Every structure is written in C-alpha cells, then in structure tokens.
Amino acid sequence: MSDETLHGQVITSQLIASLAARTALETRGVLRLEPTIKGFLARLGPAALQNLRNSGSQNGTYRHDGVAATISEGTAHVHLDIATDIAWTALTVAEAVQQRVRERISHTGLTPGRVDICILAIEPQSLKTPV
Numbered sequence: 361m362s363d364e365t366l367h368g369q370v371i372t373s374q375l376i377a378s379l380a381a382r383t384a385l386e387t388r389g390v391l392r393l394e395p396t397i398k399g400f401l402a403r404l405g406p407a408a409l410q411n412l413r414n415s416g417s418q419n420g421t422y423r424h425d426g427v428a429a430t431i432s433e434g435t436a437h438v439h440l441d442i443a444t445d446i447a448w449t450a451l452t453v454a455e456a457v458q459q460r461v462r463e464r465i466s467h468t469g470l471t472p473g474r475v476d477i478c479i480l481a482i483e484p485q486s487l488k489t490p491v
Contacts, residue, residue, distance in 0.1 A: 364423040371421035371468045380461045387457050389448030393426025394441040394480040408468035436465045437473040450479050479481035
C-alpha cells in the first residue's frame with residue numbers, strides 16, 4: 361500500500377453547475393449559455409442569501425447564468441438554457457449536450473439525473489473579424 365495522501369473534493373451543486381456549463385460550451389453547435397429573467401429573479405430571492413452563505417452544497421441547488429444544478433440524495437439534476445448555431449440541428453445539439461453532461465456527472469461519483477436542455481435561441485454564428 362502506498363503512503364501517498366489521497367486528496368478528495370466534496371462534489372457540490374456549484375461544481376456540478378460549472379461542469380455542466382463547461383461541457384455544454386464545449387459541445388459543437390452550442391453558441392453560449394442564455395441567462396434568463398427567471399434565473400435572475402430566482403437568484404434575487406431567498407436562494408440568493410443562501411448562495412452567499414454557501415455557494416454550493418452536497419444537497420441543494422446552485423443557479424448561475426443559464427445553468428442550474430441540484431444534488432439530492434446522491435443524484436445530480438441539471439437545467440441548461442442555451443443558444444445554438446443555426447447550422448446545426450437543435451435537437452441533435454441538445455441530445456449531445458445531455459449525453460455529455462450525464463457522462464461527466466457519472467465521473468464525479470454522483471448518479472446523473474434529469475438533464476434538461478432549453479434552447480432559447482437558434483441563430484447564425486457571428487462572423488469573427490480578422491485581427
């Protein structure tokens with residue numbers, strides 16, 4: 361047996377939200393996360409004070425622009441609001457995001473639960489100006 365110290369990290373709802381957001385943004389066809397008025401208002405409510413005290417917990421919900429993650433009894437549930445590129449089929453993009461997020465959650469040791477994807481915009485990718 362090795363004498364190396366094992367360092368662990370508590371998996372919080374904030375960590376799951378960050379993981380889901382990064383995974384979505386790395387998926388082809390996703391342009392960005394879409395913050396919503398509903399998400400903004402939810403962050404202003406009683407949950408905002410709780411988020412200031414505890415930015416993520418093992419059992420609870422964490423919300424940030426375009427993403428919400430909830431951990432309950434070892435299961436992680438995620439909701440993502442995204443904008444997709446018109447060049448991609450929106451349903452295909454949403455399914456790819458769901459699959460990739462579930463896979464990444466499973467690597468944390470939590471059970472992947474619902475991964476809800478809400479496509480709020482479908483638009484062409486903006487042309488980047490040469491530098």
